[in-house]
Amino acid sequence: MKRCFFLLRGVLTLLVLGMLVTSAWASDALMDRMADFDPSNPVVPKGDTIKIGHLNPFSGPAAMNGELYHIALHWVAHDLNKQGGVMVDGKLKKIEIIKGDTMSKPINAKKAAERLILGDKVDLLWGSTGSHISLVCQQTAAKYKKIYVSALSISDSLMDAENFNRYTFHTPWTTSQAAKSLAYFYAKRPEKKFYILCQDYSFGHALAEKFKGYLKEFRPDAEIVGEDYHPLFTKDFAPYLEKIKASGAEVIFSGDWMPDSVNLLKQSRDSGLNLPFANMYMDDPITLGVVGVEGSAGLVNANQYMINDMDPRTRELNKVWNHLHDSKWEEPYNSSLYVWPLGVVASAINTTYWMMDVVERAGSTDPEKIIATWEGDKYNSFAGVLEMRACDHVTVRDTYVSEFSHPAKWFDNFSYIDKIVTVPSYVVEPPLPEGLDRCKK
Amino acid sequence: MTKIWIKTLAAIILIGLLIAFPKVMGVLNTNIFIGFAIMALFAVSLNLMLGYTGLLSFGHAMFFGLGAYTTALSLKHIDNLPISMALLLGVLGAVVCAVIVSPLLVRLSGTAFSMLTLAFGQLMYIVCLKFREVTGGADGLGGFPVPDLKIPFTGGIDMTDPVNFYYFAITVLGGCILLIWRFTKTPIGSVMISIRDNDNRVDYLGFHVPSVKSLVFIVSGGFAGAAGAIYALFQNMVSTDGVLGLFTSFNPIIMTIIGGVSSFTGPIIGAGLLTILEEFLLRYTDRIALFNGLVLILMIKFAPGGIMGIWDGVYRKWFKRRTLS
Numbered sequence: 015m016k017r018c019f020f021l022l023r024g025v026l027t028l029l030v031l032g033m034l035v036t037s038a039w040a041s042d043a044l045m046d047r048m049a050d051f052d053p054s055n056p057v058v059p060k061g062d063t064i065k066i067g068h069l070n071p072f073s074g075p076a077a078m079n080g081e082l083y084h085i086a087l088h089w090v091a092h093d094l095n096k097q098g099g100v101m102v103d104g105k106l107k108k109i110e111i112i113k114g115d116t117m118s119k120p121i122n123a124k125k126a127a128e129r130l131i132l133g134d135k136v137d138l139l140w141g142s143t144g145s146h147i148s149l150v151c152q153q154t155a156a157k158y159k160k161i162y163v164s165a166l167s168i169s170d171s172l173m174d175a176e177n178f179n180r181y182t183f184h185t186p187w188t189t190s191q192a193a194k195s196l197a198y199f200y201a202k203r204p205e206k207k208f209y210i211l212c213q214d215y216s217f218g219h220a221l222a223e224k225f226k227g228y229l230k231e232f233r234p235d236a237e238i239v240g241e242d243y244h245p246l247f248t249k250d251f252a253p254y255l256e257k258i259k260a261s262g263a264e265v266i267f268s269g270d271w272m273p274d275s276v277n278l279l280k281q282s283r284d285s286g287l288n289l290p291f292a293n294m295y296m297d298d299p300i301t302l303g304v305v306g307v308e309g310s311a312g313l314v315n316a317n318q319y320m321i322n323d324m325d326p327r328t329r330e331l332n333k334v335w336n337h338l339h340d341s342k343w344e345e346p347y348n349s350s351l352y353v354w355p356l357g358v359v360a361s362a363i364n365t366t367y368w369m370m371d372v373v374e375r376a377g378s379t380d381p382e383k384i385i386a387t388w389e390g391d392k393y394n395s396f397a398g399v400l401e402m403r404a405c406d407h408v409t410v411r412d413t414y415v416s417e418f419s420h421p422a423k424w425f426d427n428f429s430y431i432d433k434i435v436t437v438p439s440y441v442v443e444p445p446l447p448e449g450l451d452r453c454k455k
Numbered sequence: 456m457t458k459i460w461i462k463t464l465a466a467i468i469l470i471g472l473l474i475a476f477p478k479v480m481g482v483l484n485t486n487i488f489i490g491f492a493i494m495a496l497f498a499v500s501l502n503l504m505l506g507y508t509g510l511l512s513f514g515h516a517m518f519f520g521l522g523a524y525t526t527a528l529s530l531k532h533i534d535n536l537p538i539s540m541a542l543l544l545g546v547l548g549a550v551v552c553a554v555i556v557s558p559l560l561v562r563l564s565g566t567a568f569s570m571l572t573l574a575f576g577q578l579m580y581i582v583c584l585k586f587r588e589v590t591g592g593a594d595g596l597g598g599f600p601v602p603d604l605k606i607p608f609t610g611g612i613d614m615t616d617p618v619n620f621y622y623f624a625i626t627v628l629g630g631c632i633l634l635i636w637r638f639t640k641t642p643i644g645s646v647m648i649s650i651r652d653n654d655n656r657v658d659y660l661g662f663h664v665p666s667v668k669s670l671v672f673i674v675s676g677g678f679a680g681a682a683g684a685i686y687a688l689f690q691n692m693v694s695t696d697g698v699l700g701l702f703t704s705f706n707p708i709i710m711t712i713i714g715g716v717s718s719f720t721g722p723i724i725g726a727g728l729l730t731i732l733e734e735f736l737l738r739y740t741d742r743i744a745l746f747n748g749l750v751l752i753l754m755i756k757f758a759p760g761g762i763m764g765i766w767d768g769v770y771r772k773w774f775k776r777r778t779l780s
Contacts, residue, residue, distance in 0.1 A: 120594070120597065121690060124692055129483065132486070145594070149598075150597060153692075177598065215587075215593040219587075245584075
């Protein structure tokens with residue numbers, strides 16, 4: 015009996031040691047591959063490559079978004095290129111990223127997408143922030159029969175019966191998942207007076223409508239004490255903040271993304287309004303650093319990925335990324351925004367690995383082969399299992415919510431993610447689009 | 456006689472080049488050319504007011520935008536609407552708008568006229584932005600059906616095909632530019648120029664200046680609406696920033712100034728130059744407006760007559776002297 019116990023202990027010790035060695039080796043492998051990664055001057059292979067058109071704003075008030083996702087795409091490209099590339103059409107091909115500036119305007123987005131498809135002859139299009147911009151990109155991609163990976167915008171309407179097309183795959187979470195995650199979180203909380211402040215375009219309105227609906231479902235006694243929509247890229251939030259102060263709200267619900275999220279949070283704290291924001295994009299370290307520990311305490315952030323060290327792959331990613339940031343990266347990637355691979359950036363990295371995995375399994379950049387491979391596909395990512403729903407090309411996934419507190423593991427100078435509440439995919443599964451024949455069984 | 460032959464030959468060569476363009480230059484350049492042709496018509500329509508009548512409008516985008524929105528909305532909401540009708544409705548929308556606002560504008564001139572057009576343009580922009588249930592707000596309207604062009608006895612021509620659309624757009628836009636050119640050659644065209652030079656004298660001669668200004672305003676608005684309608688069909692997308700924004704009003708002004716205000720072809724050349732400049736610069740930078748501004752400053756400083764002014768100078772200096780000698 016005692017011998018058996020010792021034997022078992024020995025085996026277990028060996029197993030643990032083995033795992034540690036494998037993990038260290040894997041970590042070193044990623045470190046080796048990424049050691050020369052410089053997002054400010056990425057290595058762009060030429061010749062017979064897989065060309066990915068990156069559609070995002072690279073100029074104008076939302077240019078920061080282009081910069082943010084530029085690093086995500088190049089991270090994946092660099093990593094896979096260092097491994098030799100991706101096997102398509104019987105040979106290993108490297109990945110080439112080509113920028114297309116949408117300038118956050120629908121018409122510029124269309125021109126940029128056409129230039130990438132017709133001029134640069136890209137194999138896939140990837141983008142874009144702003145659901146109205148993303149819609150133009152997916153319509154243009156469908157016109158020229160190119161795959162468009164809608165990786166950033168989250169409106170449900172992008173893949174509804176009116177806008178669905180076979181060439182678009184929606185990899186991030188959706189408006190309904192985001193709204194439901196936050197409503198689910200507030201079901202067990204004492205706050206019940208909400209003020210809605212969103213951006214005045216399809217996404218902002220859709221998000222607000224969904225949140226109101228789900229709040230009624232999870233928290234029937236909750237009250238919406240006010241509702242406002244501000245133009246995109248508003249510089250002065252004072253009129254909205256005054257109304258919120260007078261409304262008696264306990265929580266401000268906002269789906270604002272940069273730069274609006276940044277300005278809104280800063281200005282609210284400057285004006286003495288210290289209410290918590292139930293949000294999706296107020297997790298960037300620059301803004302949080304400005305508002306400090308108290309200004310960021312109590313913010314409730316919902317996201318499709320939250321930085322953690324629970325999965326060996328995320329540990330590895332965090333370690334390598336942080337090391338490169340501290341030792342190597344230059345402007346603008348040496349700022350506090352890029353200390354860790356956070357929320358949307360890490361999520362973009364995650365789904366880009368999925369996209370390239372699909373391309374490799376399809377063995378081709380032929381849109382029809384990619385469609386056949388990706389529909390119904392399940393991918394075990396570092397942000398949980400992702401499933402591409404076959405009928406409407408929407409990703410089914412777990413989502414996460416956290417209330418910022420201090421001290422937090424990742425940052426010292428402001429409150430940040432502490433306990434993460436996982437909202438399981440069966441709770442937040444996006445509703446099937448009404449009227450889409452493909453989804454009728 | 457020789458001159459007529461040269462002109463006829465030049466026209467035949469031009470038409471031949473336009474027909475061959477998509478085959479030779481590919482779809483991307485064809486699309487760029489359509490974009491240029493739309494802006495050329497828009498700028499030429501503006502120049503009817505600016506160059507010919509001396510009225511600087513900072514709100515010309517309201518006609519362009521109304522043409523675009525009317526066409527987009529009619530295609531979205533009216534089943535089986537022929538493309539020609541959608542186009543005409545776009546023109547009509549712009550004309551109606553011009554008829555409504557012209558009484559408020561035509562008795563003004565100079566800064567007051569410019570500022571009031573700017574105000575109307577911005578008013579239209581805000582109305583479309585806020586009336587999101589109809590116009591789509593900041594999201595714009597996209598994905599509306601673009602019907603086939605129905606020609607009797609030939610069946611329909613697919614207008615979603617970029618090459619087919621190119622021939623349709625170039626025919627319409629070219630036709631509109633020719634009509635504007637004919638309009639400037641009518642007696643009204645002469646009165647317009649007289650108003651620009653001295654409206655008091657035109658008044659003493661017995662012409663009712665506000666009526667002429669009103670007519671120019673409506674004609675100019677109608678053709679800007681036609682450009683907007685083609686734009687909507689071409690992009691299959693209209694958005695407030697794209698068709699009603701401040702820069703949509705400024706662009707034809709910049710094009711006209713760069714090309715030459717005092718010439719009919721100036722705005723077309725200006726549109727062409729800025730299109731080429733944009734396509735060239737986009738390979739290196741996204742700061743297009745910076746370069747456009749720089750070109751504008753240089754033009755105003757060193758060649759206030761625009762490219763056509765430079766050409767006139769060169770022509771007078773070299774060709775006329777040679778002819779005399």
